[in-house]
Amino acid sequence: MIDSIRNYHQRFRAGKFTPRDLIEESIVRIEENAELHAFVSLDLARARREADSARERYRTGLDRGILDGIPIGLKDLFNTRGIATTAASKILLDHIPEEDAPVVQDLHGLGANTFLGKLNLHEFAFSPTGTASYFGPMKNPHDPTRMAGGSSGGSGIATATHMVKAALGTDTGGSVRIPAAFCGIYGLKPTYDRLNRQGVLPLSWTLDHVGILADTLEDLMVMSSCFGLHEDLTGIPNQPIGLAGKRVLWLQDALWDKVDEDVQRVMRQTIQQLMTLSVDVLPTELPRAGEIRASQQVILGAEAANYHWSWLQSRAEDYQPDVRERLTTRASLLAIHYIEALRRRQELIAFYHDTVFSDVAFMVSPTVPIRPPKLEVQTMAGVDVRQLLTVWTAPFNLLGLPAITVPMGRPEEGMGLQIVAPWGQEERLLRFASVMLSYGR
Numbered sequence: 001m002i003d004s005i006r007n008y009h010q011r012f013r014a015g016k017f018t019p020r021d022l023i024e025e026s027i028v029r030i031e032e033n034a035e036l037h038a039f040v041s042l043d044l045a046r047a048r049r050e051a052d053s054a055r056e057r058y059r060t061g062l063d064r065g066i067l068d069g070i071p072i073g074l075k076d077l078f079n080t081r082g083i084a085t086t087a088a089s090k091i092l093l094d095h096i097p098e099e100d101a102p103v104v105q106d107l108h109g110l111g112a113n114t115f116l117g118k119l120n121l122h123e124f125a126f127s128p129t130g131t132a133s134y135f136g137p138m139k140n141p142h143d144p145t146r147m148a149g150g151s152s153g154g155s156g157i158a159t160a161t162h163m164v165k166a167a168l169g170t171d172t173g174g175s176v177r178i179p180a181a182f183c184g185i186y187g188l189k190p191t192y193d194r195l196n197r198q199g200v201l202p203l204s205w206t207l208d209h210v211g212i213l214a215d216t217l218e219d220l221m222v223m224s225s226c227f228g229l230h231e232d233l234t235g236i237p238n239q240p241i242g243l244a245g246k247r248v249l250w251l252q253d254a255l256w257d258k259v260d261e262d263v264q265r266v267m268r269q270t271i272q273q274l275m276t277l278s279v280d281v282l283p284t285e286l287p288r289a290g291e292i293r294a295s296q297q298v299i300l301g302a303e304a305a306n307y308h309w310s311w312l313q314s315r316a317e318d319y320q321p322d323v324r325e326r327l328t329t330r331a332s333l334l335a336i337h338y339i340e341a342l343r344r345r346q347e348l349i350a351f352y353h354d355t356v357f358s359d360v361a362f363m364v365s366p367t368v369p370i371r372p373p374k375l376e377v378q379t380m381a382g383v384d385v386r387q388l389l390t391v392w393t394a395p396f397n398l399l400g401l402p403a404i405t406v407p408m409g410r411p412e413e414g415m416g417l418q419i420v421a422p423w424g425q426e427e428r429l430l431r432f433a434s435v436m437l438s439y440g441r
Contacts, residue, residue, distance in 0.1 A: 002162055004216060004218055004219055004222075005066060005067070005070055005165050005166070005218075005219045005222045005223075006066060006218065006222060008022060008069075008070060008165070009063075009065075009066045009067075009068070009069075009070070012054075012055075012058045012063070012068070012069055013058060013063065015058070015059075018051075018055045018058070018069075019051040019052075019054040019055050019058070019068070019069025019070075019113065020048065020051040020052055020055050022051070022069065022070070022071065023047050023048055023051040023071060023113065023116070024048075025162075026047075026071045026116060026162070026163050026164065027044055027047075027116070029161055029162055029163045030042070030116065030117075030158075030163045033141065033157070033161050033163065035139065035144060036138065036139045036140075036141055036144060036148070036157050036161070037120050037133070037135060037136040037137060037138050037139060037154070037157075038119060038120055038138065038153075038154045038157040038158040038161070038163060039116075039117040039118065039119060039120060039154065039158070039163075040076050040086060040088055040117070040118050040119065040120050040133070040134075040135040040154070041076075041083070041084060041086075041117045041118050042116065042117035043083070043115055043116070043117055044116065044117075046115040047071070047113055047115040047116045047117075050113045050115050051069060051113055054068050054069030054111055054113065055069065057069075057111065063111065064109070064110050064111035065110055065111065065226075066110075066222060066226070067107065067110040067111055067112040067222075067223075067226055068110065068111030068112070069111060069113060070111075070112055070113065070165050070166075071112075071113045071114075071116055071163075071164045071165055072107055072112040072113065072114050072164055072165065072166055072167060072168070072223075073114070073116070073119045073154070073155055073158045073159065073163070073164035073166070073167030073168070074104065074114050074118055074119060074167070074168055075118075075119050075121050075152050075154065075155050075167065075168060075169045075170060076088055076118035076119055076120065076121055076154070077121065077125060077170055077200050077201040078100075078101045078103065078104050078118075078168060078199065078200055079097035079099060079100060079101045079104070079199040079200070079201070080097060080100055080101075080104060080114075080118065081097055081098060081099050081100045082096060082097075082098075083096070083097075083118065084096055084118070085097050085118065085201065086118070086134070087121070087123065087124045087125070087201050088120055088121045088122065088123045088124070088133035088134050088135055089123045089124055089134055089318070089319070089320075090134050090318045090319075091311055091315055091318050091319070092201075093134075097199070099199065100199065101196070101198060101199025101200050102196040102198050102199055103168060103195055103196050103199075103200075103210060103227070104199070106226075106227065107168075110226055116163070116164065119152075119154030119155050119158055119167060119169075120133050120135055120136075120138050120153060120154030120157075121133065121138075121150065121151045121152055121153060121154055121155075121169075121175075122138075122150035122151035122153065122175075122323075123319065123320045123323045124201070124203060124304075124308070124319075124323055125150075125151035125152075125170055125172060125175055125201075125203045126151065126203060126304060126323045126326055126327070127150050127151060127322060127323070127326070127386060128149060128150050128151065128173065128174055128175060128178045128386055128389040128390050128393075129147055129149070129150050129385065129386060129389065130147055130148050130149050130150030130151060130153030130179060131147060131150070131322075131375055132320035132321070132322050132323060133320070134320070137375055138150065138153030138154055138156075138157055138179075139157070139375065140157075140182060140183065140372050140414065141157050141160045141161050141183055142160075142183070142184065142372075142411070142412035142414065143372070143412075145374055145375060146182075146372040146373060146374055146375065146414075147182060147372045147373055147374075147375055147377075148179055148182055148183055148372070149178040149179030149180075149181065149182035149183065149368075149372070149389070150175060150178065150179060151169075151170070151172075151175040151179075151203075152167075152169030152170060152171070152175045152176050152179050152211075152213065153179045154167075155167035155168065155169040155176070155179065155213050156169075156179030156180055156182065156183035156185060156187075156213055157179075157183060159183070159185050159213045159214060159215055160183035160184055160185050160215065160411070162215065165214070165215070165219060166212060166213060166214040166215075166219055166220070166222075166223045167212075167213045167214075168210060168211070168212060168213075169187070169210075169211050169212075169213055170200060170203070170208055170209065170210055170211065171187075171189040171208075171209045171210075171211045171393075171397065172203045172204050172207045172208050172209070172300065172397055173207065173296070173300065173390045173393060173394035173397055174367075174368075174389065174390045174393025174394055174397075175211075176188070176189050176209075176211030176212070176213060177189060177211075177367050177393050177403060177404075177405040177416065177418060178367065178368055178389055178390070178393060179213070180213050180367075180405045180416065181367040181368050181405045181407070181414060181415065181416025181418075182368065182372045182414040182416075183411075183414070184407050184410070184411025184412060184413070184414060185213055185214065185215050185407065185411070186213065186214050186215070186216065186217055186219075186220045186404065186405065186406055186407070187211060187212070187213045187404065187405045187416075188211055188212045188213075188220055188224060188402070188403075188404045188426070188429075188430075189209045189211040189396070189397075189402065189403045189404075190209065190210075190211065190212075190224070190229055190402050190426055191400060191401065191402045191423050191424050191425075191426065192209060192397075192400030192423075193209075193400075194229060194402075194424070194426070195209070195210035195211070195212075195227055195229075196210065197209075197210055202303070202307055203300070203303075203304055203307075204299060204300045204303040204304055205303060206299050206303060206342070206345070207296065207299060207300055207303075207397040207398060208397075209397060209400075212224060212227075217406065217430070217433060217434060217437060220404075220430070221430055224426060224430065229426040229427070230426055230427035230430065231427075241361075241428060241431055241432055241435065242361075243277070243279050243361050245359070246279075246280075246359060246360065246361035247279075247280045247281070247282050247359055247360050247361065248274065248279050248280070248281050248282070248360070248361060248362050248363070248364060249281075249282055249284050249286075249360055249362075249363040249364070250271055250281050250282065250283045250284070250363075250364055250365070251284065251285070251286050251363055251364065251365035251392060252283055252284065252285055252365075253285060253286070253289070253369075253391055253392070254285070255369065255383065255388065255391055256369075258369065258370075258380070258381045258383060258388065259366065259369040259370070260369065260370045260371050262371060262409070262413065262415065263366050263368075263369060263370065263371065263408075263415050266408045266409045266415055267365075267366050267408070267417070270364075270408060270417055270436070271364075273436065274364070274436065277435070279361075286363075286392075286395055287351075287352070287355075287356050288348060288351065289395065291344060291348060292348055292395045292398050292399065293394065293395065294341070295341040295342075295344045295345050295348070295398055296341075296394050296395065296397065296398040298333060298337050298338055298340075298341035299338065299341050299342065299345065299398070300330075301326075301329075301330030301333050302330065302333045302337075302338040302341075304326075304327060304330060305327055305330045305331040305333065308327050309331070312324075312327055312328065312331065316328075345398055348398065348399065349399055349400065352399055352401075353422075353423070357422045361421075361428075361432075362419055362420060362421055362429075362432055363419070363420040364417065364418065364419050364420070365392040365417075365418050365420075366392060366408075366415065366416065366417065366418065367392065367393065367405040367415075367416030367417065367418040368388075368389055368392070368393075368414075368415075368416060369388055369391060369392070370385075370388055370389070371413060371414050371415060372414040373385055392418055393418065396420055400423065401420050401421065401422065401423060402420070402421050402422075402423070402424070402425060402426050402429050403418055403419065403420045403421075403429075404418070404419050404429055404430070404433050405417065405418050405419075406419070406433050406436065406437060417436070419432060419433055419436070
């Protein structure tokens with residue numbers, strides 16, 4: 001029986017089910033889905049010991065709360081004390097951190113069981129496809145011939161197949177939202193720096209966000225409340241959102257004609273549902289989209305090349321070929337371009353704060369304009385598939401805005417609706433997502 005985090009917690013307290021029972025179910029699913037390459041390492045003995053400790057806490061009435069005994073996955077960028085953190089790369093196979101990342105410490109303090117293993121990713125988180133990892137390409141749980149998305153593909157797979165109840169990932173240009181959409185689950189990228197990035201291996205420190213993936217919106221709410229992103233979980237779905245006098249921007253793009261027909265169809269249906277709420281929906285291109293994307297690409301390339309510079313000199317052959325190529329080409333960026341991009345970022349953030357969100361409540365778009373491609377696909381309709389995958393996700397890393405993806409259509413179709421809110425408004429974002437889901441049923 002697959003249940004919610006809240007219901008598992010209640011069953012643990014009632015003694016009708018134990019954390020060890022849940023871990024054993026997780027282990028069965030890991031073994032059944034090994035070919036999907038969700039995990040880069042496993043420590044099942046440790047996971048069982050931690051489950052037994054949680055079971056004892058429940059037995060004595062000393063449980064640590066709703067996450068106690070719940071299996072939560074960690075993308076293999078999060079430092080874990082005494083456990084290898086490899087970034088899915090040969091280069092870091094022997095990297096054993098001495099301390100847990102603060103967000104991992106927070107999970108342990110709540111009793112979460114993160115010890116099943118570490119989750120796969122596109123090497124060093126440098127692609128949205130999830131196809132290049134030292135431990136093998138990540139495969140879509142609904143069709144293993146297709147992409148699971150990246151870079152947090154292992155987090156998406158493990159959550160969608162119920163190996164874990166939820167997972168942490170990172171998102172630099174869509175790396176939580178893309179695999180969540182492709183795997184048919186929920187993914188939240190909070191406001192920049194609302195979740196602590198310390199102890200998380202970087203791709204681009206200006207753009208990196210820690211995010212959460214979960215199989216249901218309810219479980220996503222539980223996770224986000226445990227991290228302090230909002231206070232009153234039970235009130236989120238029922239409180240009025242307050243859209244009077246506000247608009248919702250329906251984001252389109254010069255690449256709209258390349259959007260998959262099924263994605264276009266379901267997106268239009270979603271917009272029709274939204275309009276039943278008497279909301280003023282404005283179809284438009286993302287304001288100043290060209291400037292946002294140009295600045296994002298320069299910042300990402302320059303910061304990634306800086307972090308990897310010494311390894312590019314000494315261990316270039318140990319990178320996955322596509323990651324090595326992307327890092328090498330970006331190593332030629334000039335400091336003047338990087339500094340200008342950082343200045344432009346601040347200008348764009350101010351523009352969105354003062355102008356765009358003066359009368360806009362949310363922005364909506366497909367999370368990804370195409371359904372999950374075959375693993376070997378590199379271009380579609382003459383466009384680099386990586387560009388297509390990130391066309392609507394990457395801008396909100398530069399702006400630091402909170403964004404969520406919720407499934408559109410059937411989970412196995414790999415289509416997501418992205419909703420974006422102003423800075424710090426994760427609670428309103430989740431409540432609006434809940435309203436959209438209720439109208440879509």
